[in-house]
Amino acid sequence: MEKKHNGQRVIVVGTRQSALALTQTGQVIDDLERISREHGCDYKFEIKKIVTKGDRILDVTLSKVGGKGLFVKEIEQALLSGEIDLAVHSMKDMPYELPEGLMNGAVPKRVDPRDCLIMRQGSSLADLPRGARVGTSSLRRSSQLKHAREDLKLESIRGNIDSRIRKLETEGLDAIVLATAGLMRMGWEDRISASVPVDVCLPAVGQGALGIECRRNDEQIRELLSLYNDAETEIAVRAERSFLGALNGGCQVPIGAYCEIVGTDGGDRLLSMTGMVGTPDGETLLKESKRGTDPEQLGRDVAAALVSRGADRILAEIGG
Template identity: 45%
Template sequence: MHYKIGTRGSKLALVQAEFVRDCLQEHYPQDRFELKIIKTKGDKIQNKALSAIGDKGLFVKEIEQELLLGEIHLAVHSMKDMPGELPDGLCFAKAWKREDPRDVLVLREAKSLQELPKHAVIGTGSKRRAYQLQAIRPDIEIVDIRGNVDTRLAKMEAQKLDGIVLAAAGLKRLHREDVITEYLDPNEMIPATTQGTLAIELPTDAAELLEKVNALSDEKTERMTRTERLFLEQIGGDCHMPIGGYATETADGRICLAAIFGNEDGSRLIRCKKTGNDPDDVVQIVVDEMKRQLYENGIFMI
């Protein structure tokens, strides 16, 4: 069978899609897997902050359209870019093993976050990262930057920024760990939900292909992914708000979910961390507690 895999054309997207293609090709040598590059709305808009565009499907809609039309057989995305709900007729395969979910600092001169000078200027396009960073170091100034890893590194130098915040997963997949100055503790800098996890999307009626992809999945990652996406779905909010969620497995096999939610300007950030046996129960406890705190802080009414 000949399968076409849809992907964005950025360097990171291609590395991720090539990884999936190569794994599938290795395990199913009787089949043929090839990539098809598809340009998305997010690729075409480079002069606006992501939060200002206000479209949760910024990097996926065009790819999903080709899936639904049968132009491609499966698609590879970063799971954190995926909207809470998929279009009718599409589904996710079970998650493969997660890459490092942490955020990292890439600093021009300083050796750590705490060593940064007063009023240091840090670049990031993420409100979640910006507001959590300022919660740790209130004096830090944030500037909005967009683009791929190389573009952001170039902007750091050109604009003489003190540093930028990036995802460890992307740098590791691109073999650019050499630029990392400091890994940020995910308990202080809660990652985006499902950061570091690939989303493999395909039509719901592609049972044979789904079975092949699921055979390469990782049970622990699938469980954590389900927990984090369920939290995102239950807490609501939109792309204008800082939202993060990070699920881990405890030594005794339970699920621990750390989450953050805030208002648009980051003046009020709500954190919650709970542990339990069932993903649905843990998420419900976290969401109920956060909504109670949000109500008490006047962020919105429930």
């Protein structure tokens, strides 16, 4: 049932209730309000906060909570029931398979996909002292950072961005690892001590991008979101998500991927993608890079190359 106010359609936007989720949802709504005015729709928007399983369980690492879609399942249920009309997700939280009846309606322009360090001292990974204690909740980050610096002591921290930054002090850590995009969206770039190059730490699938999810049968919303979609970001993210799907991976296993457009080939966009699968201890880190013009095929090809080297066995052992 569509919600109306003075004859206008009210679009209810579902989101997690963290400061970052609300900030990025507010930015999306600002963009959609502008687009709807420009195209004579003039919709009204309102936010509905939804608590997800990943938000409720904060005392164990994400990899031990289990399951896929830890931060999206309850929001998707609200979409299917008609309680909300669209949802704003961090793309890296979205599982490959969406529920029947839902779709990614738009992938806005991506911001910096890299991970970054917030450090007590120094301005690069090399500046961390030997045996430094580094906080992260991500097996993907732990695997790659341990591979780059086997002396580092990776420690699990959970919570939203500001609570993790506080733990740098309260838990006596030397550094914490976060997604650069989240800090950028909060306007906290000045807190970043060092960016971690993608050749050292590949980002999570879709990191730096948002996914705007909607119902397939809602033509008005689909039309609005089509005007918001960034084609280049969408294509790159499709390749990364195809890779994730081919490996049947969730967002909490040591899988990373990054795809970018590097040129054209016969009129098609030429994509370059690197994917990785690693063991949590960083001892084994498998990487493959390929180029292609078909994003879904490219993702599958990179995944197949990694499987041929044993990636499936690594993921099976971890429970991915």
